[in-house]
Amino acid sequence: MDPYGLRRVVSPRGALPQRADVLDPALPLGEDELALDVEALAVDAASFRQLEQAARGDPARVAAEIARIVRARGKLHNPVTGSGGMLLGRVAEVGPRHPAASALRPGDRIATLVSLTLTPLRLDRILAVHPETERVDCVGRAILFASGPWARVPADLPEALALSVLDVCGAPALAGRLLRPGQRVLVIGAGKSGALVLARARELVGAGGFLAAADRSRDALDGVRDAGLCELALEVDAADAVATLRAVEDAGGPFDLVVSCASLPGTELSALLAVRDGGTVLFFSMATSFTAAALGAEGIARDALLVVGNGYVPGHAELALDLVRRTPALRDLLARRAAATPAAPLAPAPARAGS
C-alpha cells in the first residue's frame, strides 16, 4: 500500500509527490490507486494568471506551456507560482484496494479535490482554453492516490458551475470555522472563492455582522454586491497597501476577520493592515508569500492570528455545493461567471456520442 504515491516520485529521492520535481504517470495502476480519463483541468487562478501573462494572453501559448509543464513534470505543477488546480474526469479503473473500490465504477464522473501539483498526469491533447474560468478542456490520464479526496460531479447543478465550486470548496468550509456572529469581515478578492466565503459569512455573522468585499475590478464587486453578499464594496487594488489602508479607514476601521482570496501577488500587507489587533487573517490566495505575511505583521506590530488556507476540510465539497444550492443569488452569480466564458478553441472539438 502506498497512500501518498511515493512510488511515482522520480526525483528527488525522499520527496512526496507534491514536492517532487517529476512524477511518473506511466507506471501500471497500483492496487490502491484510481485511474481517470481526464476531461478538463480547472487551473488554479494564480497559476492561470501567471501562464496567461507569460503568454501575453494568447490561449494557444497558454495551452502549449501547460502541455510542456505536464510533459516535463508528469503533473501540472506551475514552477513559478507553485500551484496547480484540480481536474474533472471519468473513472477508468479502480484498484481493488482503493478506498473507493466499492463506491465508484468505471464511467462515473468525479472531480479530484487534491491539487494538480501532486496528481500524476499525462495529457494527450488540449482541446480548448477558457480564460474566464481558468478551465482547460483536454484528453488525458490521471492517477488518484488512496489518500486523495474526490467528489462525484453532482447531477442537479450545471457541470461548469459544480467544477468551479469544487475547485475552491475548502475556502467557505475553513472560513466557516473562523466566522462568529457579529463579526466585521473583509474579503479581499471578489472572485468565486471570495463570493463563496461571503455567502458563508452571511449565514454565520448574523444581523449584527458587517461584510465588506475589496477588489480592483468594479465588475467583480458589482457581482457580489448585487447578489446581496456584502454591505460594502471597496474598489481598491490590494497590492497598493497605502490605498487599502485609506479604504479601510473610510470603511470604519479594521476588521475582525480578513480573508484573502486575491489572485495576484503582493496583497499580504493590505490584509494585515485591514485586520484589528487580536483578529485573524485567513490566506487562501495561492499568490501569498509566507515571508511577506510573517514579516509584514511583525513590521507593523500587528498581533493577529495568521492562518494558511489549508484546502482540505472534511466535508468541504458537500458544504460548498449545498451553500450554492441554498443561496440562489450566489448560484446565479457563479453560474453566470462559469457560463460567460468565451471559449478559446484550439482545435475542433471531437464529436460526442449522440451529438
Added chain:
Amino acid sequence: MDPYGLRRVVSPRGALPQRADVLDPALPLGEDELALDVEALAVDAASFRQLEQAARGDPARVAAEIARIVRARGKLHNPVTGSGGMLLGRVAEVGPRHPAASALRPGDRIATLVSLTLTPLRLDRILAVHPETERVDCVGRAILFASGPWARVPADLPEALALSVLDVCGAPALAGRLLRPGQRVLVIGAGKSGALVLARARELVGAGGFLAAADRSRDALDGVRDAGLCELALEVDAADAVATLRAVEDAGGPFDLVVSCASLPGTELSALLAVRDGGTVLFFSMATSFTAAALGAEGIARDALLVVGNGYVPGHAELALDLVRRTPALRDLLARRAAATPAAPLAPAPARAGS
C-alpha cells in the same frame, strides 16, 4: 506622522517598506522616527544560510554580498529568501514625536524587534562575520519607525546571548498561545528558536505532555536533550518526508502540535505528516513555502490548523528573556552556542575606548 515609514519607500509606489524594492535611509530624520548607530546585524537564519551557500562558505564574500544588498535596496532584505533579521545599536537621535521619545536617550543600547526587510539601513563598514550565530559586526546607521517594536539590551545577560534570544523572541510567545497541558509536541529544528519553543513547551504541557525534537544535526539534538528540553530526539532530515514519516511512526505516531523552526527549505510536508488530524502546525521557519504548506495539507488530506509564525506578539521580548533567565539549562545551551562562534574577522576591529 508616518508610523509605517511610507515616505522612505523609493519604489514601487503604494508599497509599504517591507514590500518595497528600495528604501531611502538618507532622508533627514522624521519627527516620529528614531535613528540608531548600528553595531551588529543578527541575520535571519534562512537568509544567512542562503548567503553562505552562494558564497561557498567564504565570510568575506558573505560580507560583500550583504554590503551589495544594502547598497542596492537601502535595507538588508535578502532577495532570494525574502527574509532579513534584526539589529543591535545605540540610539543616535530620537524624533520628538516618536513613542519612545521620553523613554530613550542617545547612547542607550537597544535591539530592533522589527525585520531588517523593512528597516532603512546604511552600512559604512563590515567588521566581522560570525557564521555560527549568523551575526555581522558593522558600523552603520538605521532608522526605526514609530510602529516598530524594540527592546533595551538587558544588563544581566551577556550581549551575544540577549541578541540571539531577542532575534527569535516571537517563537516561544506565539507557541505559548497554542500549547496545552498534556500535548504531544514535535519541534522541527533544534536551533535557538527550537530550543526556546521546547523550553516554553516544557512549562506548559506539564507532566502528561511529551516533547520531541527533530534535526539532522546530532550536535543540535544532543544540546536540547542534554538540557532536558525534550524526551525524544529524532535524528532525521526533515526535507526527507519519507524518512520523517517513518521517524514519527517510530515515535508513537502523530503529534498534537508541530512547530517548524527549520532553517532549510522543503520541510513543510514533514511537518504536515507529523501532525494529527485536528492538530496544529506552527510555521516559524522563514524558509516555509506557503503553497507547499497549503497544497501539501490538501494533498495528504490532513485536517490541521496551519499557522504562520507572526513574529510580533505583545510582550514577546520580556517573555523570551525571562524564559532564558528562569531556565538555567536553556541559558547555558544558548550562551554556549552564542559564544562558540568562531569569528571571521574581515578587517582589524577598531580600537574601543578604554581598551
